[in-house]
Every structure is written in C-alpha cells, then in structure tokens.
Amino acid sequence: MNRKVFMERLRECLADISAEEREDALTYYESYFEEAGVENEAQVIEELGSPEKVAENIKRDLLEEPQSSIQAPECMKKESSEDFSSEDFEKNEQYEEYEQKDKSGRIAMIIVIAVLTFPIWITVAATLFGLIVAAFGVLFGCAAGGIAATVGLLISGVALIGMGIGGCISGSIAAGILVTGAGFFVMAIGILLLICVVWICGRAVPICCRWIVNLCRKPWQRRKERMS
Template sequence: MKREEFLKQLEQLLDGISEEEKADALAFYRSYFEDAGEENEESVIAELESPEKVAQSIKKNLGMEKENGSYGMPADQNPEWNKNDDDMFVKSEEAPKEKKGGWSAAAIVLVVLTSPLWLTLLLVVASLLLAVVAILFGIAVAVVAVMASLVFAGFLLIGFGFSTLFTGGVAVGLGLTGAGLLVLGLGILAVLLVVWVSGVFLPWAVRGIIGLCKKPFEKKKESGVAA
C-alpha cells in the first residue's frame, strides 16, 4: 500500500466525524509521511498498521479533543497516553504554532538574504523618481521663461512700434506694433495653456494614474472578499 492510497482510505473511514476534524487528521498524517521521507514510507505504514486502526484511534480520542487540541504525537512520546496502547495518536495544539513560528523564521531569513536585491531595486526606483521630478521641474522653468520672454518681447516691440510711428515712418512703426501684438498674444496664450494644464489636466492625469495603480489591489481585495 502506498501513502496516497493509505490516506485516501483513511479519509473514507473518517466520514463520521466533522470536516474540520477530518482535515486536521489528514493534514497531520500527510505531514507525518512527508517528515519520514519516501524512503521510509513502508516503515511508516507498517508502524501505523492500517487505515482502519488509525481511524478507530482517532474516533476514540475525539472525546479528549478539548483537552489536547490537534492530532500530534505517538503514544510512546506522550506520557499521558501510555496507559492505553490502543490510543496511538492524540491532539496537541502546539504543533501548528511551531509550524507557524517556523514559517515566520523562514520569512525573516528570506527577507535578509534577498535584502541586497530589493534594496537595489528601491534605490533604482527612487533614482528614477528623482530624475522624473528634476525633468519636470526643468520643463516647468523653461516654460515659465518662454512665457515671460514672449510677454516681455511683445510689450517691447509694441513700445518700439509706437515710437517709430513718430520718428522712423508709419509703415515700420505699424509693422513693429503688429509684431509686438502677435508676440504678446502668443505669450498670453502660453500663460492660459499653462494655467489649464496645471489646474485641469495635471489633476485629471494624477487621478487617472492613481486609479490605475489601485486597480490590481482592488481586484485582489474583491477576490479575497469573494473567497
């Protein structure tokens, strides 16, 4: 008899108990086999004797459930149960806690071992963010400088145009004045565009990016609630 066949028969024989107790028992014996290793599978089955024997022992010990907790140690490793050789396995709440503690320790070790990798990634991401901020700041400064230059040049040309009307000729004066008005208009349009971008487009874009970043987490949350 192989391990899976043994566990399958045991599951069928435990139909009379609750699903939670059945799952705990099967999980314990599966772990028992895994700890022993494939090379010791036959010796473990010989030690347990048969699925019927194990199922009978589990059902017999269910009366001690509240006192003992979960399926744990063999009788020869548990003095409280050495009084009766038929009771091979009893419950023990400490096994899950030890397993949980083991997982916590493994997680800490994993974090420490992988720290060079994720610290490097964090530095790269931070550097990229700083670069993006610097680029945006440079663009903003350049745009403000261009707007100021256009407005200043517009007023300057208009001033030269008016002065030329009385000193250098009407045609030249009108040309300079028209050019000044055109440049000034471009400067005003640039100002209005920047105001619209900063007041309307940027907030909309930021909200859109934040929404896109939140979507994966919202899907995970919905999946968790549904589960």
C-alpha cells in the first residue's frame, strides 16, 4: 500500500462524518506525509496501521472531544521529534559550520594574496597618491596664479586711474582721460578674471574631491563584496 491508496481508503472510511471534520483529518495526515518525505512513506504507513484503524481512532476522538483538533498518534509524535527534527537540526549545524570554515578560508586566501602581491599594489597606491597630489598641485597653482593676476590687474587699474586723474589736474586733460579709461578697463578685466577663478575653483574642487573619494573607496568596496 502506498500513500495514495492509503489516503483514498481513509477518505472512504470517513464518509460518515461531517465534511469539515473529514477534510481536517485528511489535511492533517496529508501534511504529515509531506513532512516525512517520500523516502519515509512506507514507515509512516506501517506506524499508522490500516486506514480503517486510523478512521476508527478519529471517530472515537470526535465522539469523546467534539471540539478538539485532530491529534497525532504517539508513534507519529515520537518519530517526528526524534527522527526528522533532529536530522534537520544536525543539517543546520553542519551548514553553519561549513559556512564559517568557508568564510575563514576566503579571509586567509585574501591575506595570502595581499602579502604576495605587496610590491604591485604598493606601487599602484604610490602612483595614485602621486596623481592625487599632482592634481591638487595643479589646481592650487592655477588658483594662485589666477588670484595673483587678478590682484596685479586691479592694482594696475587703480594706478592708471590715479595717473589719469593727476594728468587732468595738471592740465593734460585728453591724456588724463585716456589713461583713466585704460585704468577702468584694466580693473574690469581683473574683476572678470577674479569671477572666473572663483567659478572654476568652486566647480573643479568638488569634482576633484568626489573623484578622489570614489577612487579610494572602490578597493574597499570590492574587498567587502568578496568577503561577504
């Protein structure tokens, strides 16, 4: 007798009870077969006995305790707690132990690879550090040069304006006006250059900082992904 024949015969033996109670009982035994697995099907049938005996037990329980749910026989409870639960628990312990060993092995492998490839990655790190320093140096040099040129233009413009005003006072009105206009022109160029320097530094500095942070973060992200 297999599971299918057992359940069909049990349904026939329970035909004289209510449909709800019959379905509850059948669902219970179906779930028990599912938990036991196909390999333990014959053992479960042997422990339960014949479908007629199981049906008699169900009907007797319903008569004694109409409101109680279907209870498992003692042999089923014992088998479930000792055979299947303990086996699943041992499998979980073995799986956790395997995961721990595998993780430790990967960490040890990463350490060995890091030691063996030390000359390579230390060279790469030094090169990246040099590039970062050079980028900041170029940025700082451009900013300093732009500020110096701006200051020079502003000072020259003020000086020309002063000379032009002095020329107008001394009697050379045409030359004074010309020099004064040149001074204002030079000051305007200096102010525009100052605005450009501030705008470029305000845009370039955050971009360079984000690039450097992302560049330094990538190796750590890859290491975390490999270790996880």
